[in-house]
């Protein structure tokens with residue numbers, strides 16, 4: 001559906017997107033995940049034809065976004081980071097205006113405007129000025145304009161930034177819904193959000209693709225090294241003896257000893273940590289010793305994200321950062 005090949009973008013001599021290549025297939029929800037400054041907006045602006053690339057190609061359903069811009073752009077609905085809303089207009093007026101700009105006329109225009117108003121649930125505010133709407137409703141109006149013309153691909157740049165928790169839940173639900181009959185790409189610097197909504201995660205750090213996989217696979221990739229933390233009603237020496245019977249336990253380190261209990265950290269070479277923990281359980285049961293606690297210390301996607309983005313010099317602090325507008329003026333200029 002979308003192919004991005006060797007995309008590179010320099011702002012002056014600053015490299016913002018560094019030889020990015022990936023393929024987006026039809027009918028999934030993709031999440032661009034990366035810290036602020038990773039290059040997400042730059043990539044999206046290029047993919048939607050709003051910004052030129054220094055090098056590389058973007059094709060939408062085979063159409064080059066620069067060479068065959070008209071055809072390519074018809075396939076995309078875009079909500080930029082700063083939605084281009086006209087504050088003095090009402091959502092209904094604004095959507096008619098955008099619809100006309102997209103080439104819709106007459107009955108089809110009316111139908112489309114009604115359809116996106118319904119989809120984004122903004123019916124009750126359709127005749128209020130956009131300036132009087134909450135940020136959540138404004139974001140819906142922004143998404144509504146992206147949906148006009150029923151494009152195959154919907155691209156949303158940080159659609160939940162600056163929203164309150166209830167609005168965030170609503171917008172996430174809307175994105176999921178859109179994913180049922182569109183290809184959706186949205187960006188976020190919040191891991192849990194991407195994890196919750198996407199079928200595929202593209203982790204972007206320093207303008208490069210750090211990982212591209214399903215959330216589940218990314219998690220699986222992290223399953224080693226695995227650690228099992230146990231607390232047992234036994235002395236350290238007894239624990240060592242017992243674990244000598246357990247398969248796949250490669251290392252035992254005593255962590256805490258509060259007689260008669262001992263806490264230890266076990267390492268396993270088994271790719272399936274649950275199998276390893278089963279053997280630990282069985283070894284204790286064979287010796288008639290009580291295993292009081294057993295926890296699996298798995299690396300999380302959070303760990304991977306931090307690891308991949310570490311040293312990028314970018315800000316990985318989530319949520320709280322989201323409302324501050326630290327964008328350079330020049331960049332806003334690009335979008336206008």
Ligand code: ADP
Pocket residue numbers: 011014016034035036037038039040041042043328330331332334
């Ligand atoms: P993200 O959306 O992931 O936060 P951006 O694509 O906005 O990242 O920015 C990537 C990098 O490029 C950042 O370091 C940003 O400061 C820089 N940048 C973005 N736009 C401009 C611009 N118009 N001029 C100079 N630098 C820019």
Ligand code: MG
Pocket residue numbers: 037040041042081157158
């Ligand atoms: Mg951005």
